[in-house]
Amino acid sequence: KAGVTQTPRYLIKTRGQQVTLSCSPISGHRSVSWYQQTPGQGLQFLFEYLSETQRNKGNFPGRFSGRQFSNSRSEMNVSTLELGDSALYLCASSQEPTAGYTFGSGTRLTVV
Amino acid sequence: GESVGLHLPTLSVQEGDNSIINCAYSNSASDYFIWYKQESGKGPQFIIDIRSNMDKRQGQRVTVLLNKTVKHLSLQIAATQPGDSAVYFCAERGGGKLIFGQGTELSVKP
Numbered sequence: 001k002a003g004v005t006q007t008p009r010y011l012i013k014t015r016g017q018q019v020t021l022s023c024s025p026i027s028g029h030r031s032v033s034w035y036q037q038t039p040g041q042g043l044q045f046l047f048e049y050l051s052e053t054q055r056n057k058g059n060f061p062g063r064f065s066g067r068q069f070s071n072s073r074s075e076m077n078v079s080t081l082e083l084g085d086s087a088l089y090l091c092a093s094s095q096e097p098t099a100g101y102t103f104g105s106g107t108r109l110t111v112v
Numbered sequence: 113g114e115s116v117g118l119h120l121p122t123l124s125v126q127e128g129d130n131s132i133i134n135c136a137y138s139n140s141a142s143d144y145f146i147w148y149k150q151e152s153g154k155g156p157q158f159i160i161d162i163r164s165n166m167d168k169r170q171g172q173r174v175t176v177l178l179n180k181t182v183k184h185l186s187l188q189i190a191a192t193q194p195g196d197s198a199v200y201f202c203a204e205r206g207g208g209k210l211i212f213g214q215g216t217e218l219s220v221k222p
Contacts, residue, residue: 006155033209035210035212042215043201044212056207056208056209090155090156092210100146100161101146103156103157103158104155105153105154105155106154
């Protein structure tokens with residue numbers, strides 16, 4: 001059974017650009033959540049999607065957005081990148097929001 | 113605000129010893145707790161979970177204890193091995209999201 005797949009693994013972008021990250025959940029998992037991990041702030045919740053609907057959103061500016069498709073795959077977008085957006089972005093999926101979460105390996109975003 | 117914190121940022125143990133990693137949480141309404149292990153360059157890996165209606169759960173070489181009275185969670189690793197070296201995070205589910213602690217780095221000396 002394939003795990004959570006995140007693409008790309010590494011990304012370098014320039015300030016002011018935008019970026020789109022992709023997440024394919026485990027087959028059969030309907031819930032997808034996104035987290036940002038930095039050395040200073042640790043793991044912070046970005047948003048959660050279930051059946052193409054955003055259920056919860058963390059305390060991030062509107063530059064951070066996401067969506068989920070009918071096949072449960074999810075994307076997150078960050079516009080007008082800032083240096084502080086450099087982080088490991090992690091996606092987690094679960095069968096239901098009340099079940100356990102499995103994480104992908106993440107996308108390492110570097111903003112220069 | 114809500115937070116989950118770890119008492120010890122680093123823990124060094126001898127191979128073969130037992131390890132105990134502690135965690136405090138602040139939201140008494142949290143109903144589900146998870147321990148994750150994260151190795152360098154990888155995403156968090158699920159170790160064990162426990163629901164709030166339990167106080168102990170055992171897995172393979174790992175045990176999680178939940179003390180709701182003092183809002184404390186611990187992870188016990190038996191016969192710690194070099195492969196257990198990693199950062200360990202506790203997380204509580206509250207408000208439809210996971211709230212993570214800062215993490216404890218476990219170092220196993222051969």
